[in-house]
Each structure stands twice: as structure tokens, then as C-alpha cells.
Amino acid sequence: MTRDIAVVAFAQSDVLRTTEEQSEVEMLMPVLHDVLDRTGLKTADIDFTCSGSSDYLAGRAFSFTLALDGVGAWPPISESHVEMDGAWALYEAWTKLLTGDADTALVYSYGKSSPGSLRDVLTRQLDPYYVAPLWPDSVALAALQAQALIDAGATDEPALAAIGARSRAVDNPRAQLKGDVPQGEYVVRPLRTGDCPPIGDGAAAVVLAAGERARDLCTRPAWIRGIDHRIEAHSLGVRDLTDSPSTRLAAEKAGAFERPVETAELHAPFSSQEIVLRKALRLDADVRVNPSGGALAANPMMAAGLIRIGEAAARIHRGESDRALAHATSGPCLQQNLVAVLEGDPR
Amino acid sequence: MPAVLKAPLVVEFPFTRSLGPVQSAFLSGLRDRVVLGVKTGDGRTLVPPVEYDPVTAEEIRDLVEVAPTGTVTTWAWNHEPRRGQPLSSPFAWVLVRLDGADTALLHALDAPGPDAVHTGLRVRVRWAEDRVGAITDIACFEPYDGDPAEPGGHSGAFEDPVTGIVAAARLDYTYSPGRAQSAYINALSERRNVGERCPSCRKVYVPPRGACPTCGVATSEQVEVGPGGTVTTFCIVNIKAKNLDIEVPYVYGHIALDGAGLALHGRIGGIPYDQVRMGLRVEPVWTEGGRFPDHYRPTGEPDADYETYKELL
Numbered sequence: 001m002t003r004d005i006a007v008v009a010f011a012q013s014d015v016l017r018t019t020e021e022q023s024e025v026e027m028l029m030p031v032l033h034d035v036l037d038r039t040g041l042k043t044a045d046i047d048f049t050c051s052g053s054s055d056y057l058a059g060r061a062f063s064f065t066l067a068l069d070g071v072g073a074w075p076p077i078s079e080s081h082v083e084m085d086g087a088w089a090l091y092e093a094w095t096k097l098l099t100g101d102a103d104t105a106l107v108y109s110y111g112k113s114s115p116g117s118l119r120d121v122l123t124r125q126l127d128p129y130y131v132a133p134l135w136p137d138s139v140a141l142a143a144l145q146a147q148a149l150i151d152a153g154a155t156d157e158p159a160l161a162a163i164g165a166r167s168r169a170v171d172n173p174r175a176q177l178k179g180d181v182p183q184g185e186y187v188v189r190p191l192r193t194g195d196c197p198p199i200g201d202g203a204a205a206v207v208l209a210a211g212e213r214a215r216d217l218c219t220r221p222a223w224i225r226g227i228d229h230r231i232e233a234h235s236l237g238v239r240d241l242t243d244s245p246s247t248r249l250a251a252e253k254a255g256a257f258e259r260p261v262e263t264a265e266l267h268a269p270f271s272s273q274e275i276v277l278r279k280a281l282r283l284d285a286d287v288r289v290n291p292s293g294g295a296l297a298a299n300p301m302m303a304a305g306l307i308r309i310g311e312a313a314a315r316i317h318r319g320e321s322d323r324a325l326a327h328a329t330s331g332p333c334l335q336q337n338l339v340a341v342l343e344g345d346p347r
Numbered sequence: 348m349p350a351v352l353k354a355p356l357v358v359e360f361p362f363t364r365s366l367g368p369v370q371s372a373f374l375s376g377l378r379d380r381v382v383l384g385v386k387t388g389d390g391r392t393l394v395p396p397v398e399y400d401p402v403t404a405e406e407i408r409d410l411v412e413v414a415p416t417g418t419v420t421t422w423a424w425n426h427e428p429r430r431g432q433p434l435s436s437p438f439a440w441v442l443v444r445l446d447g448a449d450t451a452l453l454h455a456l457d458a459p460g461p462d463a464v465h466t467g468l469r470v471r472v473r474w475a476e477d478r479v480g481a482i483t484d485i486a487c488f489e490p491y492d493g494d495p496a497e498p499g500g501h502s503g504a505f506e507d508p509v510t511g512i513v514a515a516a517r518l519d520y521t522y523s524p525g526r527a528q529s530a531y532i533n534a535l536s537e538r539r540n541v542g543e544r545c546p547s548c549r550k551v552y553v554p555p556r557g558a559c560p561t562c563g564v565a566t567s568e569q570v571e572v573g574p575g576g577t578v579t580t581f582c583i584v585n586i587k588a589k590n591l592d593i594e595v596p597y598v599y600g601h602i603a604l605d606g607a608g609l610a611l612h613g614r615i616g617g618i619p620y621d622q623v624r625m626g627l628r629v630e631p632v633w634t635e636g637g638r639f640p641d642h643y644r645p646t647g648e649p650d651a652d653y654e655t656y657k658e659l660l
Contacts, residue, residue: 021351023525026557029565043563059358059520069556072563115356115520119429128362128514129370130395130482131453135431140440143423144453151421151466188440189424189461233401237442237451238393241421 005097006214006221008207010310011035015176015202015298018114028110028203029070035205039217043072047102049079050093052086052109053302056121086306087328087338093208094227103213110203111301118199127234139196141332143188145241146272152242155275157190163271164194167296175297176200195271202300204307222313222342226254229338236333244280247337251281254339256325263288263315263324265308269295273334309340316344351529356522362514369398372410375505377484380474383503384413384448394448410503413447414496415472420444420451424461433487439464443488446495455487480509527557535639542607544568550608573604577651578627579660583620598623602643603659610659617644626650
């Protein structure tokens with residue numbers, strides 16, 4: 001059975017350096033109400049709910065269960081959770097809709113990086129035998145990748161600075177970093193503060209719907225033409241850090257190379273990673289990359305990937321794009337990559 | 348509105364992990380100043396070694412010794428070392444392809460500054476003085492301008508192999524419970540129990556978390572509940588918890604405070620454990636300096652009628 005499935009609504013919070021005055025569910029709830037209001041759906045109308053978040057950000061076990069208060073989880077609902085970015089929760093919801101078991105799905109994700117030290121927290125996702133005991137932080141690992149790109153002649157520090165500047169010179173009211181942001185000092189050389197994502201708290205949500213239900217809920221649904229995710233070998237020393245074969249394979253399976261896209265929302269937390277992704281996705285210079293500003297403007301952990309899908313879909317909803325690519329990543333140096341291809345109805 | 352509460356939260360755990368045959372050989376080797384790799388089906392040598400070929404997923408066990416000298420394949424200068432990292436003075440993170448290996452190992456390089464480091468730099472292992480069978484048995488790498496070292500041809504078999512590691516992990520947080528729970532905890536400091544009413548279903552949640560889980564809407568109207576309440580259900584605890592100064596057996600119960608839409612939990616005291624019952628009327632007992640009720644004790648009122656609390660079980 002094949003069904004057409006679309007993103008019919010997208011909402012996100014402002015991304016802020018800290019939201020300590022709010023619990024996770026207090027931060028998330030306005031976003032859930034916003035996304036439902038856009039479709040006119042009530043929580044009881046949703047067939048399937050899937051979320052993404054991480055206990056390591058919260059510092060508490062089963063932290064996602066408290067956020068369930070925000071979706072009206074009593075009486076019991078059909079619900080699932082991934083300990084990953086919400087883009088992977090969307091993938092699970094998409095497969096659920098494909099089976100025909102559900103016609104509508106609510107996908108949300110959130111992360112508060114402010115309670116902990118994000119660079120330390122992210123070391124805990126690394127190989128626990130050979131890597132994590134050395135505590136290499138997320139910037140250090142991205143810097144190794146950036147230096148490999150520079151050595152390969154694929155970029156240089158001024159080119160990286162230009163990516164940072166372009167990403168922050170966008171009109172995105174939700175973004176954390178906007179305008180003329182200084183390139184700054186080295187964090188871990190060759191990466192400067194301007195090459196690194198801001199650390200912030202935020203949440204995002206989308207509603208998916210199948211077939212005619214999508215047309216009922218949205219005047220111009222963003223149809224998911226393909227979606228796929230792939231992973232690299234976990235040992236960094238096995239990989240060619242200047243390339244991303246997993247992104248290329250996911251894009252191929254998602255149908256990204258069948259015809260050109262006009263817009264690409266790439267989840268590249270570090271400026272150097274945009275170089276890798278542009279190459280893997282064969283994006284020409286005329287593709288609008290990250291009109292939202294991307295992860296260099298706002299990178300709420302666990303939500304930034306879902307936001308890429310949401311931003312790409314919202315451009316289709318508004319009629320600003322007909323075919324868009326969205327990419328999400330997780331893990332060090334683009335370890336895991338998801339690619340979705342979205343299209344609006346022909347005009 | 349008073350400021351939200353904040354407190355340090357330390358999450359710490361000594362993860363104790365067992366090793367497979369390949370990891371065991373590699374880490375036993377480091378303890379004995381030997382670096383081992385593993386051969387893949389297509390003849391490549393992986394260092395650090397893994398148990399399954401990353402390309403074919405075939406099980407691989409063919410261990411081979413490589414040299415403790417090698418070449419930097421990429422690097423990054425870390426001018427501000429962080430807690431737990433291999434060196435406390437500025438150093439370079441490096442991926443090093445050891446002589447005889449086809450893949451690279453992540454570690455630290457001790458160098459005087461970024462100008463002394465480049466891709467292609469020749470380096471060698473600096474061994475830690477005390478070696479236990481862990482990746483940190485390599486203290487770091489250091490620049491090296493000699494010839495490649497000759498690997499010894501170790502078979503990978505050890506008389507007393509390392510079979511596990513303990514990987515201590517510690518993360519520091521500043522925990523904030525958010526607006527609703529801060530208000531609840533602040534009220535407790537005045538010996539009041541405050542819930543929040545759902546604007547939709549009118550149920551009063553205590554402790555409040557800022558959202559009604561039935562309606563999925565924010566709660567904000569504060570409602571004082573109690574102090575009296577009714578035991579809705581209970582259990583008798585016979586195991587003494589570590590560091591807990593309460594004699595067993597004791598009773599732990601669910602208590603529906605008067606005016607609350609659901610029960611919270613607490614210890615029930617002031618009555619023999621075998622006389623606690625559903626419907627028992629109780630009130631909180633505060634101790635000097637206590638930040639929450641120490642326990643609940645009988646009020647002496649007649650038991651509540653089942654009909655009055657059956658929805659709160």
C-alpha cells in the first residue's frame with residue numbers, strides 16, 4: 001500500500017541561551033498548541049504521537065515522560081519516543097502512516113542545553129572503550145574534520161567565515177544568533193566561535209497527514225516524496241572526514257538526485273560541515289541553502305534536525321518553493337544523516 | 348513571581364564494561380606497551396581494532412601488531428583543555444595512522460604550539476607510567492623524527508588479559524524545576540501544599556508540573572490543598588533503604604489531600620503499621636527545618652467514605 005504523506009503544519013519556539021524559568025513541558029506546550037492550531041486539530045484527533053529528546057541533556061532518566069503532560073496523554077494515546085533528534089521521530093511517524101495504522105501524526109522534539117555543559121554532555125555519545133575516556137568534545141571533533149577539509153584544499157578559514165556570516169544574515173525571528181556576528185577567537189583551531197553553533201534551548205513540532213486528510217488540513221501540503229537515513233562507521237579514524245557517503249546514499253534513496261531542488265535546509269552545526277554536505281548532496285550554487293539560517297543561527301539539540309524539515313515544509317506551504325531538501329544529522333562529524341525530499345502540488 | 352529555583356545536580360557513574368576478545372587484546376596490549384590492530388577480509392589493518400568489519404560486517408579476529416610510531420592524518424589545536432582530557436596544558440587533538448595500520452586512532456599530541464603541528468607530522472606513542480589496560484595507557488603522542496619502529500609480531504594472546512574497563516563519567520548540571528514546581532516547592536517552605544487547577548477539566552494537580560496531562564493545556568491557577576487528606580492506597584515497606592533513618596516496617600501511602608484532584612505520596616506514621624487502612628484521615632507532620640512533610644499521621648477523624656476518594660485511587 002502506498003500513501004502520500006505530507007507535512008501539514010510546523011511550529012517552533014524561539015531559541016534562547018537559557019529557558020531556566022521553564023520546565024521542558026512548559027517550554028514545549030506553546031509549540032504544541034501552535035502546531036495544532038494551524039491545522040484545527042485537537043490532541044484527541046491525533047492518531048499517533050512521536051517525540052525526540054535526550055536524557056543526557058536533562059540529566060534525568062526517562063525525562064521525555066514528563067513532556068507527555070503537554071500532549072494530553074490521558075486517556076492513553078498511541079505514542080513513541082526516540083532518544084534522538086526529532087527528525088528521526090518524524091521518520092518513525094512517517095513509517096507508521098505508511099502502514100495505514102494512522103492518518104495523522106504529531107511529531108515534536110525539544111532540548112534544553114542550558115542546564116549542563118553541552119560539550120561535555122556530547123562526549124557521552126562516543127565509543128565508550130576507545131574514545132569517550134579521552135573526553136574529546138564536540139567542537140574538537142568538528143575541528144579535526146575542518147582541518148582535514150583545509151588540508152584537502154576543499155575550503156579555508158575565510159570561506160568558513162563566509163558560511164557563518166551568510167547563515168546569520170537571515171531574517172528569522174526564532175533564531176538565536178542574527179546579524180553581524182563576529183568570527184571570534186579559536187575555540188578549537190581551526191574553528192572559531194563564528195564557525196560553531198550557538199548553544200540554546202528550544203522546541204519544534206510538525207503535524208503529518210496522509211492523502212486527502214493532508215489536503216483537508218493544509219492548503220498546500222508539503223508532500224514527503226522520499227526520506228531515508230544512513231550511518232557511518234562509528235570509528236572516526238575509519239572514515240574519510242571530508243566526505244559523507246551516508247548522506248549521499250540517504251539522498252539517493254530519498255530520490256533527491258532525480259531532479260534538482262530549489263531549497264536545501266541542511267543541519268550543519270559547524271560551518272565546515274556545510275562544505276561536506278553540499279558536496280555529498282551535489283547542490284549547485286543556485287540552490288538556496290539554509291534560508292532559515294540553519295544550525296549556525298540556532299541549534300537546539302534534538303530539535304534542530306526536525307526544524308530543518310519544518311522550515312523546508314513551511315516554504316512549500318507558503319508557496320516559496322516547489323521542491324525542497326531537508327537534512328538532519330546526529331553524532332560527531334556528521335555520523336548519522338537523514339535526508340527528506342518535499343514537494344508542493346504543481347502550480 | 349519569585350525567581351525559579353536552581354540547584355547543582357551531579358550525575359556520576361562508574362560504567363563497568365566487559366570487553367570482547369578483540370578489545371580485550373588491544374587494551375591488554377596497551378598495558379604491555381604493544382599496539383595491536385585487526386585484519387579485515389580485504390587485508391586492511393584497523394587500529395584501533397574492532398570485532399566486525401565496518402564494510403562487510405564480517406566477524407574479524409586476526410590480530411596483528413603495529414608500530415608505536417605513525418603519521419598525523421588530521422589535527423586540531425586545543426588551547427583550553429577541559430576536564431578529563433589527556434593533557435592539562437594546551438595540546439593538539441590528532442588522528443594518527445600508526446605504521447602498519449590503514450586507519451587512524453584518536454588521541455592527544457603533546458606539542459609546544461600549533462605551529463609545531465601539521466598533517467603528515469611523524470609521531471610516536473608516549474606510554475603512561477601506570478598502565479591498567481585502557482586507552483589512557485597511551486598518555487599521548489609526541490613528535491618523533493626517527494625511523495618507523497619495527498613492530499614485534501605479538502600474537503595477541505595474553506596470559507592475564509584485561510577483560511573489562513571501568514569508565515567513570517561525571518556530568519555537572521544546574522537543575523531548575525521550572526515555574527510550576529518552583530511555586531510548589533516555595534509554598535512547601537511555608538508549610539503549604541499548593542496545586543494548580545486545569546482551566547479545562549478543573550482538576551487540581553499536586554504537585555503541579557505546569558500542564559494538565561488529560562487536556563494538554565497549561566495550568567496556572569494556584570489552589571491551596573489540604574492540610575488534611577485521605578489515604579487512598581498504601582504498602583508496607585520491609586527493606587531498609589541505605590542512608591535512610593527510618594525503622595522498618597513502615598508504611599508508604601498515596602494521600603489525596605482535601606481539594607486535590609489526584610493523590611500524592613508520603614510516609615504514614617504515628618500509627619502501628621498494621622493499622623493503616625484505605626480511607627484513613629491523615630495530616631502532615633513537619634519537622635524543624637524540614638522542607639517537606641516528614642510524614643502524615645492520623646487526624647482521629649472518622650474514616651472517609653470510599654465513594655469520596657474512589658476516583659483518586
